[in-house]
Amino acid sequence: MPATEPVPATALFRLARSAAFAAVALGLSVGAHAFAGGTVTVRGAAAGLALAFAAALPATGRERGLGMILPLLTGVQATLHLMFAATAPVAAVDSMAGMAGHSGLVPGLAMLVTHGWAIGLTALWLAHGEALLWAVLRRLGARFTPVLAGEPSPVPGKPSGTPRRDGPAAPRRSPLRHVVSRRGPPVPATFLL
Secondary structure, three states: OOOOOOOOOOHHHHHHHHHHHHHHHHHHHHHHHHHOOOOOOHHHHHHHHHHHHHHHHHHHOOOOOHHHHHHHHHHHHHHHHHHHHHHOOHHHHHHHHOOOOEEOOEEOHHHHHHHHHHHHHHHHHHHHHHHHHHHHHHHHHHHHHHHHHOOOOOOOOOOOOOOOOOOOOOOOOOOOOOOOOOOOOOOOOOOOO
16 A cells, blocks of 8 residues: 555544543643642543543544644643633642642643643654554555455465576686685785885
């Protein structure tokens, strides 16, 4: 299968890719939120996982690159941040308001820069993983497509060329390319005075 032809994704494969994206997006969001001193409830994490899964599912029909993954991950991260901040207990919101870079629903500049770096690196990681996955699938598809289509495998034929005699082959008589011959009498040296 040529590298330029898109490989269609089955429903099970799309669900698995959406689940992987949702797990990475939720892990990044929960980790960043907890690192900033916020708390995430189990109900908020479950809702965030469902939200990330639902956002990723329409994009998994074919191979996606960084141009699609980065905006999708950015949107999911912003939505999860707002959702976690809105569902945080009141005591946690008050303690987060005193922290540098975070004041309730509105993130500060330090948090935006930190989230930007984390989202950018995670999107690069996901894009490289996506490219590797599809490259492997293309190679496997090219190798197993004839088998799955029921085409017969090529039967090895007789080797072309002269028939071999029984026994060892005769040694080759071609000269070696990089041999320097030093046999014979020494060459007289002539000195010019």
